[in-house]
Amino acid sequence: MRFSGLRVLKEGLTGNKGWKPHWRDPEPKAEYDIVIIGGGGHGLATAYYLAKEHGLTNIAVLEKGYIGGGNVGRNTTIIRANYFLQGNSEFYSHSLKLWEGLEEDLNYNVMHSQRGIINLFHSDGQRDARARQGNMMLSQGDDAILLGRDELRGMLPYLDFDNGRFPIYGGLYHPRGGTARHDAVAWGFARGADQRGVDLLQNCEVTGIDIESGKVKGVQTSRGPIRAKKVAMVVAGRSSQVAAMAGMTLPIESHVLQAFVTEGLKPVIDNVVTFGMGHFYISQSDKGGLVFGGDLDYYASYAARGNLPTAEHVMEAGMALMPMIGKAKMLRSWGGIMDMSPDGSPIIDRTHIDGLYLNCGWNYGGFKAVPGSGNVFAHLIATDRYHENATRYQLDRFRTGRGIIDEESKGSQHNLH
Amino acid sequence: MRITCPICGERDRREFYYKGHAVSLDRPAPDAGEEAWDNYVYLRENPAGETRDLWQHEGGCGAWIEVTRNTVTHEITATRLVSEAKS
Ligand SMILES: Cc1cc2nc3c(=O)[nH]c(=O)nc-3n(C[C@H](O)[C@H](O)[C@H](O)COP(=O)(O)OP(=O)(O)OC[C@H]3O[C@@H](n4cnc5c(N)ncnc54)[C@H](O)[C@@H]3O)c2cc1C
Ligand SMILES: [Zn+2]
Numbered sequence: 001m002r003f004s005g006l007r008v009l010k011e012g013l014t015g016n017k018g019w020k021p022h023w024r025d026p027e028p029k030a031e032y033d034i035v036i037i038g039g040g041g042h043g044l045a046t047a048y049y050l051a052k053e054h055g056l057t058n059i060a061v062l063e064k065g066y067i068g069g070g071n072v073g074r075n076t077t078i079i080r081a082n083y084f085l086q087g088n089s090e091f092y093s094h095s096l097k098l099w100e101g102l103e104e105d106l107n108y109n110v111m112h113s114q115r116g117i118i119n120l121f122h123s124d125g126q127r128d129a130r131a132r133q134g135n136m137m138l139s140q141g142d143d144a145i146l147l148g149r150d151e152l153r154g155m156l157p158y159l160d161f162d163n164g165r166f167p168i169y170g171g172l173y174h175p176r177g178g179t180a181r182h183d184a185v186a187w188g189f190a191r192g193a194d195q196r197g198v199d200l201l202q203n204c205e206v207t208g209i210d211i212e213s214g215k216v217k218g219v220q221t222s223r224g225p226i227r228a229k230k231v232a233m234v235v236a237g238r239s240s241q242v243a244a245m246a247g248m249t250l251p252i253e254s255h256v257l258q259a260f261v262t263e264g265l266k267p268v269i270d271n272v273v274t275f276g277m278g279h280f281y282i283s284q285s286d287k288g289g290l291v292f293g294g295d296l297d298y299y300a301s302y303a304a305r306g307n308l309p310t311a312e313h314v315m316e317a318g319m320a321l322m323p324m325i326g327k328a329k330m331l332r333s334w335g336g337i338m339d340m341s342p343d344g345s346p347i348i349d350r351t352h353i354d355g356l357y358l359n360c361g362w363n364y365g366g367f368k369a370v371p372g373s374g375n376v377f378a379h380l381i382a383t384d385r386y387h388e389n390a391t392r393y394q395l396d397r398f399r400t401g402r403g404i405i406d407e408e409s410k411g412s413q414h415n416l417h
Numbered sequence: 418m419r420i421t422c423p424i425c426g427e428r429d430r431r432e433f434y435y436k437g438h439a440v441s442l443d444r445p446a447p448d449a450g451e452e453a454w455d456n457y458v459y460l461r462e463n464p465a466g467e468t469r470d471l472w473q474h475e476g477g478c479g480a481w482i483e484v485t486r487n488t489v490t491h492e493i494t495a496t497r498l499v500s501e502a503k504s
Pocket of ligand 1: 293
């Protein structure tokens, strides 16, 4: 089934009876060439690119819940390529380029909207740091514009520019940054992978990884054992538990990140805006809800709900920045479990077990990475070589101390990234 | 969440700074080797269930506290001063 304007028109005139489920619901086979553990954005994108770019289709994606039920359906959907350090810089730039062709590639409306991101600054020191970051973005071939206070006033008149404590000096504008509809990204990749023959197995929890003489042989699941020549672990916040099934301890700590949404309002916030003096960022969804969030709850947690002190901080920061939002009613808040790494950067690598691959450590920024991560991870699994845009995401950088990618120089404490 | 400081009693979570897993108490010898240091600085058991982690009562008496806590339910089952945990 292909989507097109004509198709929408035809279905609209014939009672919308011709739409089919977007993917099959197959029974597990006894064996696959490649088993991917985790049907989030990264697992689905990995399956899609393995099929599309490497012609490998004897693949299953094993998801313990339902497609889109993890962080891929819980995030605040911000997409950007504004990283500073080598390693991250070329990777996120690559991912953003894939986003720009994604809807045509998938024949799926993921509502990718390049509405621009503005990171505000509130002091001379912050201005210098943002200018330096902007230069790096330009040198990696992406876009960045340093805006002064007056230009910003024209664009974002609703900000409290003269806040007594945190006056706004300006902002770094990244026009190609923006948002997308997170569920549609999961569905689009799922459909694309399924169409190419990948089996998406939902309600299929992996409970063990079979290893013989240092080589992976398959997995144990709630729907029976499945043999596989290669197994990829892509389970975000649950990475430590799944890796433990292979006897591995990871440099990951799981933390909760919250998000909030208000009732639907008329269009009022056109871009993505981030506060420079407190943990608060915001955009407006196409349904009209103001979608915003802040920082982690700060202590290791697997509870997919948030604590009140963080909710309070986010609300206070939002009120300090744009008092008008105090009039909106908050509808919902929720949390997701983040796989925090000790340098804030991800891991995309082989493991010491033959045929077992690892993709984790996305911290709170893995949504924008979905196409890039799937693309480079598929390359690694298919060819056993690092993709040119992901040569520095090795697992052993921590043990050896070589090649740590600590974007904000925050040290090794997981929750500070 | 409320945490019982052994010195000040039960207090709001906001008064405490979170450091991370109590593995931080077991600092290896300088020459203990790569593996021991990897384990100390980076690797984490990261259990979904009971864990021991370190908090400082920074908004109170300043004591460092080892907290035994469930990462799924957020239930706290024990707290003691780090000085006791280490002895
Ligand atoms: C509130 C919030 C806001 C965020 N905002 C942003 C943002 O604005 N921009 C951005 O770039 N990123 C953001 N993120 C981060 C981003 O959502 C994640 O980094 C990313 O989604 C993680 O990758 P994933 O999609 O593959 O994870 P998930 O969707 O969590 O996929 C992992 C899957 O593995 C499955 N699984 C786990 N264990 C097993 C098992 N044993 N067997 C089988 N399956 C298993 C899970 O059920 C899950 O579906 C945010 C996250 C949260 C929570
Ligand atoms: Zn105290």
